[in-house]
Amino acid sequence: MYKLPPEGNHQSMDSTIFLASLFIYGVKFSLMVLFVSAIIIVINRRTVAWWKHYYNFITYSAMIIGAHWAFQWMDGTTGDFIVGEIYAFVLALIAYFSVNIILVAAYFFLLYRNQLIPVLALFVRESLFAYIGILLFSLVLVIMVLKTGFFGILLFLIIAVLLSHVFKQLFLMYHEINDKANKDQRTGLFNHSYLEEKLDEYIKLYREDGKTFSFAMIDLDDFKKYNDMYGHPQGDKLLGFVGSIIKEECEPHGYLAARYGGEEFAIIMPELDKNKARAFVNHVRKRVNNAPFDGVDVLPHGCVSFSAGIIEMSADTYEKSQLVGLSDRAMYISKSKGKNVVTVYGEQTYLPQQFEHEINELEQQIRIFLSKDVYTFKHSKRVFSYAVDMAGILELGEEERRTLILGALIHDIGKLEVPREVLTKRSKLDKDEWEIIKKHVTFGKEFLLATGKYTDLVPLVELHHERYDGGGYPHGLKGTEIPKLARMLCIIDSFDAMTTERPYQRTKSFAEALDEMHRCTGTQFDPELVLPFIRYIERRIELGDIPDEALEAMEQQRKQEARHDDSRTSSG
Numbered sequence: 001m002y003k004l005p006p007e008g009n010h011q012s013m014d015s016t017i018f019l020a021s022l023f024i025y026g027v028k029f030s031l032m033v034l035f036v037s038a039i040i041i042v043i044n045r046r047t048v049a050w051w052k053h054y055y056n057f058i059t060y061s062a063m064i065i066g067a068h069w070a071f072q073w074m075d076g077t078t079g080d081f082i083v084g085e086i087y088a089f090v091l092a093l094i095a096y097f098s099v100n101i102i103l104v105a106a107y108f109f110l111l112y113r114n115q116l117i118p119v120l121a122l123f124v125r126e127s128l129f130a131y132i133g134i135l136l137f138s139l140v141l142v143i144m145v146l147k148t149g150f151f152g153i154l155l156f157l158i159i160a161v162l163l164s165h166v167f168k169q170l171f172l173m174y175h176e177i178n179d180k181a182n183k184d185q186r187t188g189l190f191n192h193s194y195l196e197e198k199l200d201e202y203i204k205l206y207r208e209d210g211k212t213f214s215f216a217m218i219d220l221d222d223f224k225k226y227n228d229m230y231g232h233p234q235g236d237k238l239l240g241f242v243g244s245i246i247k248e249e250c251e252p253h254g255y256l257a258a259r260y261g262g263e264e265f266a267i268i269m270p271e272l273d274k275n276k277a278r279a280f281v282n283h284v285r286k287r288v289n290n291a292p293f294d295g296v297d298v299l300p301h302g303c304v305s306f307s308a309g310i311i312e313m314s315a316d317t318y319e320k321s322q323l324v325g326l327s328d329r330a331m332y333i334s335k336s337k338g339k340n341v342v343t344v345y346g347e348q349t350y351l352p353q354q355f356e357h358e359i360n361e362l363e364q365q366i367r368i369f370l371s372k373d374v375y376t377f378k379h380s381k382r383v384f385s386y387a388v389d390m391a392g393i394l395e396l397g398e399e400e401r402r403t404l405i406l407g408a409l410i411h412d413i414g415k416l417e418v419p420r421e422v423l424t425k426r427s428k429l430d431k432d433e434w435e436i437i438k439k440h441v442t443f444g445k446e447f448l449l450a451t452g453k454y455t456d457l458v459p460l461v462e463l464h465h466e467r468y469d470g471g472g473y474p475h476g477l478k479g480t481e482i483p484k485l486a487r488m489l490c491i492i493d494s495f496d497a498m499t500t501e502r503p504y505q506r507t508k509s510f511a512e513a514l515d516e517m518h519r520c521t522g523t524q525f526d527p528e529l530v531l532p533f534i535r536y537i538e539r540r541i542e543l544g545d546i547p548d549e550a551l552e553a554m555e556q557q558r559k560q561e562a563r564h565d566d567s568r569t570s571s572g
Contacts, residue, residue, distance in 0.1 A: 013134065013137070013160045013164070014037060014060070015063075015096070015131075015134050015135060015138070016134055016135070016137040016138045016141055016160070017033060017037075017138075017141070018030050018033060018034055018060065018063075018064050018138075019064075019067060019092070019093070019096065019135065019138035020138045020141040020142050020145065021033045022064060022067060022068055022071070022078075022092070023071070023076075023078065023081075023089065023092075023138070023139075023142045024078070024079055024142055024145060024146065025078070025079070026068075026078050026079075027064065027065065027068040030064050030068075031061060031064060031065075034057070034060050034061060034064065035057075038053065038056070038057045038060075041053065041056075055107070059100070059103045062099050062103060063096050063099045063100050063103075064096075066095045066096060066098070066099035067092040067093070067095050067096040067099075068092075069095065070088075070091045070092045070094070070095035070096075071088050071089070071091070071092040073091075074087060074088035074091050074092075075088065076088030076089065076092065079146075080146065081139070081142050081143055081146055089139060093135045093136075093138075096135065097131055097135065100131075137156075137160075140156070141153075141156050144156055182194040184243075184258070184259040186236055186239055186240055186243070186259070187239055187240050187242075187243025187244070187247075187259045187265075188240070188243055188244065188247055189243050189246065189247055189257050189258050189259045189265065190256060190257065190258040190259075191258060191259060192258065192259070192260055192261055194258060195256070195258035195260065195266055195268070196320065198256055198268060199215070199268065199320040199323065199324075200320060202268055202270065202313070203313065203317075203319070203320060203323070206313050211270065211271065212271065212272075212273065212312065212313055213268060213269055213270045213271065213272065213312075213313050214268075214269045214272045214273065214274055214276075214277030214310055214311065214312045214313065215266070215267070215268055215269070215310070215311055215312075215313070215323050215324070215327050216266065216267045216269065216277060216281050216308050216309065216310045216327060216342075217260065217264065217265075217266055217308065217309050217324065217327040217328050217330075217331045218246075218264065218265040218266065218267070218281070218306050218307070218308045218331070219263060219264050219265075219306060219307050219308075219331055219335070220238075220239075220242060220263040220264075220304070220305075220306050221299070221300070221301065221305045221306055221307055221335075221339040221340055222299045222300060222305075222339070223235065223238070223262075223263040225298075225299065226238060226295065226296065226298075226299060229295070229298065230295050234294075234295070238293060238296075238304070239259075239263065241291070241293055241304070242265070242288060242304060242306070243257075243259060243265070245284065245287060245288055245291060246265055246267070246284060249280075249283070249284045249287065250267060253269075253280075254270065255267055255268060255269045255270070255280075256268040265306075266324075267281070272312075273312055274310055274311070274312035274344045274345075275344075277310050277312065277344075278310055278342050278344050281308050281310060281342050282342050285305070285306060285308065285340065285342060286501070288303075288304050288305065288306060289301070289303045289304065289305055289340070289501075290303070291303075291304060300339070300371070300374040301339070301340050301374055301375075302424070305339060305340035306340070307331055307332075307334035307335045307339045307340065307341055307342075307343075308330075308331055308334060308341075308342040308343070309326075309327045309328060309329065309330025309331030309332070309333065309334060309342075309343050309344075309345060310327060310330060310342065310343070310344045310345065311323060311326045311327040311330065311344070311345040311346075312344075326345045327345060329345065330343045330344060330345035330346075331343070337378060337381050337382075338374050338375075338377045338378035338381060339374065339378075340374075340378075341378070355402050355405060355406065358402075358406055359384075359405070359406065359409060362406060362409050362410045362454070363409065365410065365413060366380050366409065366410065366412075366413060368416060369415070369416070372416065372420055372423065373415070373420070373423045373424055375424075375500065376412055376415050376423070378500075379412065379496055379497070379500055380408075380409055380410070380411065380412055381409075382496050383408045383409075383411065383489075383492050383493055383496050384405065384408045384409040386408070386492045386495075386496065386533075387404050387405050387407075387408035387409075387488075387489070387492055388405055389536065390404070390488060390492065390532070390533060390536065391404050391405055393532055393536055394488070394529075394532065400485060403456060403457060403460065403485055404460070404485045404488060404489065406454065406457055407457045407459075407460030407461065407464075407485065407486075407489060408460070408489055408492065408493075410444075410448075410454065410457060410461060411444070411460055411461050411464050411489060411493065412440065412444070413443075413444045413447055413448075413461065414439070414440035414441055414442065414443030414444025414445070414446075414447060414461065415437075415440045415443075415444075416443070416447075417439075417440065417443040417447075418436055418437060418439075418440055418443070419436070422436055422437065423437075438465075438473050438474065441461065441462050441463070441464070441465055441473070441474055442462070442474060444461040444462065445458050445461055445462040448461060459483045459485070459486050460483075460485055460486050460489050462474065463475075463477065463482055463483065463486040464486055464489040464490050464493050465490065465493075466478075466482045466486065466487075466490065467490070467523065467524045468482070468487065468522065468523060468524060468525055468526050468527075469522070469523045469524065471523075471524070472490075472524075484526075484529075487525075487526040487529055488526075488529050488533075490524075490525065490526075491517070491525050491526070491529055491530050491533050492533065494517070494524070494525070495513055495517060495533070495537070498512075498513040498516060499513050510537065510541055514534055514537060514538065517530055517533075517534055518534070
C-alpha cells in the first residue's frame with residue numbers, strides 16, 4: 001500500500017494489475033480480477049464499513065471501464081504491445097486517472113464541502129507522480145507477461161513487494177520526523193508551535209462555518225516546589241505523567257492537547273461550549289488528583305493538581321493571542337482561589353466595590369491557610385462567593401450585606417489555631433480531635449476581639465455552627481436566638497462542606513447535598529432561609545453556571561472501575 005495525501009488515503013499496485021489485465025485479456029477479465037480481489041479484501045478487512053467496500057468496488061469498475069473505452073476509441077490492440085499504438089495506452093492511462101479524480105472529487109465534496117478545491121488540488125499535486133509511476137508499471141507488466149509469461153509475473157511481484165516495503169519505510173521515516181517536529185518529547189503531547197498552527201485553523205473554521213470550540217490553559221500547581229525538592233529528572237517524570245493522563249482523556253474525543261511550555265498545558269476542545277469544556281477539564285483535573293505519584297503528598301493539596309482557565313471562542317475574540325491571554329487570565333483567577341480549580345473566563349465573582357478594601361484586607365488574613373490547609377482557604381472563598389449572591393437574593397440592606405459577605409470570608413479564621421495534623425487528617429477524627437475542631441469558633445471570636453477592627457463579625461464567626469433545632473455548638477442556641485445572618489451562613493457553610501472535594505475521598509454531589517438540606521429543613525436549617533438558597537443552587541445548576549464536580553468525580557470513578565477491575569475504591 002502506498003500512502004498518499006490527504007491523510008488516510010492509500011494507493012496500491014491494484015491499478016497496475018487491473019490495467020495490465022485490461023491490455024492483455026480485455027475488460028471482462030480485468031473486471032473479474034477486480035471482483036476476486038474485492039472479495040478477498042472484504043474477508044481480510046471485515047471491520048471496514050460495508051459501504052466503503054462497495055464504493056471502492058464501484059470506483060475501480062468505473063476506472064477500468066473508462067480506460068477500456070479510451071483504449072478502444074484509439075483502436076488499441078488487446079493481447080499485444082505495439083510501440084506504434086503507444087498513444088492508445090497513454091490515453092487509457094489518462095482516462096483511468098481522470099475517472100479516479102472525478103470520483104475522488106465527489107467523495108471529498110461530501111466529506112469536506114467548502115474545502116473541496118484545496119483538498120482536490122493537494123490530492124492531484126501530491127499523488128500525480130505516484131500515479132504516473134504505478135500506471136506505467138502496468139505497461140512494464142504487459143511487456144513482461146507477453147514476453148516471459150509466469151516468470152514475468154513472479155519477477156514483477158518481487159519488485160512490487162520490494163517497492164511497497166521501501167515506500168513504507170519512507171513514510172515511517174517521514175512520520176518520525178514529523179512527530180519530532182510537532183511533538184513534545186517529554187510528554188508525548190503536541191508542542192507549542194503545532195498548537196499555534198491549529199488554533200489558527202480552528203479560529204478560521206469558526207469565522208467561516210461557525211464551528212465553535214473552547215480553549216483551556218492548564219498550569220500544574222506548586223510544580224517549582226516539587227522540582228526544587230526532588231530535582232529536575234523527577235520533575236520531568238511528573239510532567240510526563242500528567243501529560244499521559246491528559247492525552248489519554250483527550251484522544252478518544254478528538255481534542256487536541258499540547259504542552260504550552262514549562263509546566264503549562266493547553267487543550268483545544270472542538271464543538272464544546274464553555275460549560276461542557278469546564279465539565280471535561282474538571283473531569284481531567286479530578287483524575288489527576290486521584291492518580292498517585294511519588295512525593296506529591298508534601299504538596300499543599302496532598303496530590304498532583306492543576307489550575308485551569310477556559311474560554312469559549314466568540315465573535316469578540318479576534319485572534320489567537322487574545323484567546324490564549326484571556327484563558328490565561330482565567331487560569332490565574334483559579335490560582336487566586338487556592339489552586340486546583342477550573343475557572344471560565346468572565347464568570348468569576350467580582351468584589352462588591354464598596355467593601356473591596358475590607359475584603360482584600362481579610363483575604364490577606366486567610367491566605368495563611370495556603371501554607372497550612374489549602375482546603376480551608378478555598379472553602380472560605382467559595383462560601384464568600386455564595387454569600388455575595390445570597391445577599392442580593394435576600395435583598396439585604398448595605399450594612400447586613402457587608403456583615404454577611406465579610407463574615408463568610410473570615411468565618412473559619414479560628415482554624416489557624418487548630419493543629420495542622422488535626423486539620424488535614426484524612427481518616428475519621430477521634431473524640432478529642434473533634435473537640436479541638438469545635439473550638440475553632442471560639443478561637444475565631446477571640447481573634448476578632450483581639451484585633452478590635454471587625455468585632456461586628458463575631459456573631460457569624462462564633463455561631464455559624466449553631467443549629468435551628470438547638471443541637472449545634474458552641475452554645476446550643478435555637479431558632480431566632482441565632483442571629484439571622486449566622487443562620488444564613490450556617491446554610492451556605494454546610495452546603496459547601498458537603499460538596500467540598502478532596503482527593504481519594506467520596507464527595508456528595510450537588511443533588512445529594514440539596515436532598516440533605518431538604519431533609520434537615522426545620523432541624524439544622526432555618527426553613528425560611530434554606531429554601532431560597534436551594535432554589536438559587538438549582539437555578540445555577542440548570543444554567544450550567546457551576547459545575548457539579550462531585551458528580552463528575554463519581555462518574556469518572558464508575559468509568560475507571562469498569563475499565564480496571566483492580567482500581568482502588570475511594571472512601572469518604
